[in-house]
Amino acid sequence: MSEQSVEFALGDDYPEYRREVAKVCADYPPSYWEYLENQPPSGSYPTKFVEALTKTGFLAALIPAQYGGLDLPVRGGAAILETIHAAGCTAGPCHAQMYTMGTILRHGSDEQKDKYLPKIAKGELRLQAFGVTEPTTGSDTTQLKTRADKVDGGYKINGQKVWISRAGHSDLMLLLARTTPADQVEKRAQGVSTFLVDMRLAKENGMVITPIDAMINHNTTEIFFDDVFIPEDSLVGQEGRGFRYILDGMNAERCLVSSETIGNGRYFLRESIKYANETKRFGRPMSASQSVQFSIAQAYAQLETADLMVRKTAAMFAAGMKCGAEANMSKILSGEASWACAQVALTIFGEAGMNKSSSIQRKWREARTARNSPISPNMVLNFVGQHVLGMPRSY
């Protein structure tokens, strides 16, 4: 590892933002989320919550001031998302608004930035969909089969994407598609391009969005492209370099989603400790039993550990350092820690936690999902084994 030094704050950083976010979240109690979950196919979009958050400007946390954003570093966004989840709400339906724009910011043309970023910052345009994964390729992203063929004035898209969350509630989508066939490039990562797709137009041109019924309310979808025309100016950056652009944004994304996961962990711990201290069993508080107490303390220690890795990653990202290892480690540590918190909570609450009116079971499902998504823990271990520890590529 190369010589590197970063500094970051401990404790509740960005306290003013945390306070404001918590105020908004207080208006969206567990019953709000339960109601949404009961809407078919697997929940409906928390429109009011997202509108309230949008009004605060927090979703524009990472957008530079010149485009009307808050100009915060990644850590600022992380503190906001963590707070939302710690309050029992979920930022999943809108977190992509915070970071997907990073690809345009870093690689888009001036025209694209001027055209889209101010509206994204204001919330007038929703950029919440990120079209990467496909049914037949999963984590093997460079094998993606969706094609973008050059035609007069633009591209024709053919293919299929899956697990594209919020696509039904977004105006824009960042789409990854192959512009040069895989057998005509030196490396598989080449020949793939990134597009900023105006979904409103694309829907008129043959793009079909189908909701997926899932165990969590993430409004996730499948998207089918059948000769869907998109104009030339949809291309972000250079043709064929799209995979790189997506990777550039991954570390920030991992930092941010890890923070949500940590927020969930804080929610579980707070509720569990309160419940275990207040609930008497066998003549004493549940928390007097070491089986309860130690499992909470263990989960808490894991959560605090993961929290430091997230802070470190964000500090490295802000300093322009390579932080792929740390971002991946944040993801797996936060996922495991939050899951430990979730399991403890469900065990301690027992049936009270399984009731559909309880947020414990809802958050527990979220916590399990966070371990698989957006990156598989196996891919994290592959990354660490190969790129950090120098072992051979095993897949």
Added chain:
Amino acid sequence: MNEGTNPMSDDLLMMRIDDDDYHEFRDPLRALCDGFPGTYWRALEDKPADQRYPAEFVDALMGSGFLGALIPEEFDGAGLSLRIAAVILETIHSTSCNAGAAIGQMYLSDILVRHGTDKQKQTYLRAIAAGDVRFLASAISETETGDDLAQMATTAEKRGDVYVVNGAKQWANNALHSDLLLLLARTSPGTPDNPTAGLTAFLVDVNTAIKGGMSGQAIDSMNNDGASDLVFDGLELPDDAVIGEVGKGFDYYRELAQLECILYAACASGDSAFFSERAVNYAKERVVFGRPIAYNQGIQFPISKAYVEVQGAKLIGNKAAAVYDSGQQPGPLASMAKHMACEAAWQMADACFTTHGGFAFAREYDIERKWRDARVMQITPQGSATLLSDIAVNDLGMPGLS
């Protein structure tokens, strides 16, 4: 970032991370440790329990000055941060060596710095910093009471101008190789509100005590940690052997235990570095079924997973040290640092053990020796249950054992 909109509070503690730092400490220490390879440590383990002390290694460390890292400069110590002290121990443990025989020299004198009389400070701190006087041992736990210190049976009874000590201590590691010993004994009964009141800390001159009133015996244990029992049979200690106030010994011990936890966490992180290096190298070299076993995810993933846990645990250790170095008491954070570091080290030790297959048992690889050390470190000096309990009660507000 726009400075004008920075809402960061000024009063938050900042933590600095260097991943590849302090070479001025690490390089000479590694060179020193290279002089004590696995053969040295294995030969010691072949000997009877009372002859296993790594005297040459401890001599070398004493002479190096590294163990005086935490002693303030006014007493000729290096006056370094706890972070650097941790780096020193981590580096030692990343080699074939184990700092257990000498680690006491690094932190036990903190009780003198904080609570000792001027005379105690003047008499001992410089000599400890120079390595001329060895302060390697503490006698706290007892056979019958373990971590329940309030129940300790060893007494120090005031008679005229001396204290007379009677009782027995267990796991007083390195006591028979030290000049000074920190002893915790009861001088008055505890109160219902505060059962640990009435315990007093004493500074025992081992060379004098062993001539009359104190005897010791090495414990034959599964790792070479200098374990010994001590028996006190009317040992007379002068008045000026008391450290700080009479009856406040438990509070002083609690302070010291935080330091101890952070330093042992660093040892565990060093062990983890040893295991991960050995595991990765072996996995890349060992060919089975026609290719290095590192290609097998069954081998690679446990190593990678443990490595991630180790990196996380190191951050908690760094955080605890940063809090300590800022002048605050880390409290349960120190417990968290040790717990997480030892858990991660055990995970890495076991991954390394599995990776080596049959060769893990072969003593010449040193894997089994360090693996035994890593397991023991989950239990001592503070065990996981004690540490989790500290976190649960003192950080999370759950009830203590009643």
